[in-house]
Amino acid sequence: xxxxxxxxxxxxxxxxxxxxxxxxxxxxxxxxxxxxxxxxxxxxxxxxxxxxxxxxxxxxxx
Numbered sequence: 001x002x003x004x005x006x007x008x009x010x011x012x013x014x015x016x017x018x019x020x021x022x023x024x025x026x027x028x029x030x031x032x033x034x035x036x037x038x039x040x041x042x043x044x045x046x047x048x049x050x051x052x053x054x055x056x057x058x059x060x061x062x
Contacts, residue, residue: 008051011042018058025049 008024009016018036022028025048031041040052 007053009040009053010051011040013040013051014038015040017054019054020056020058021052022055023047023049024051024053030055 009021015021015033015036015038018033020030020032021040022030023043025043027047027049031052033040043049043051
C-alpha cells in the first residue's frame with residue numbers, strides 16, 4: 001500500500017529526479033526543475049501546501 005506522503009518532498013530537500021514538480025496544496029502551483037541534486041525551493045507565499053510532488057519527469061523511462 002502506497003502512502004501519498006512518501007511522494008511529497010519538503011522545501012530544502014534534495015531533488016531526487018529532474019522534472020516538473022507541483023505543490024501539494026491542490027492549486028496547481030508548478031515549479032520546473034531540470035537539475036537532479038538541487039534543493040527544492042520554498043513554497044509560494046499564498047500556498048497552503050507542505051511540499052512538492054513530481055508531476056512530469058524530465059526523462060521518463062522508455
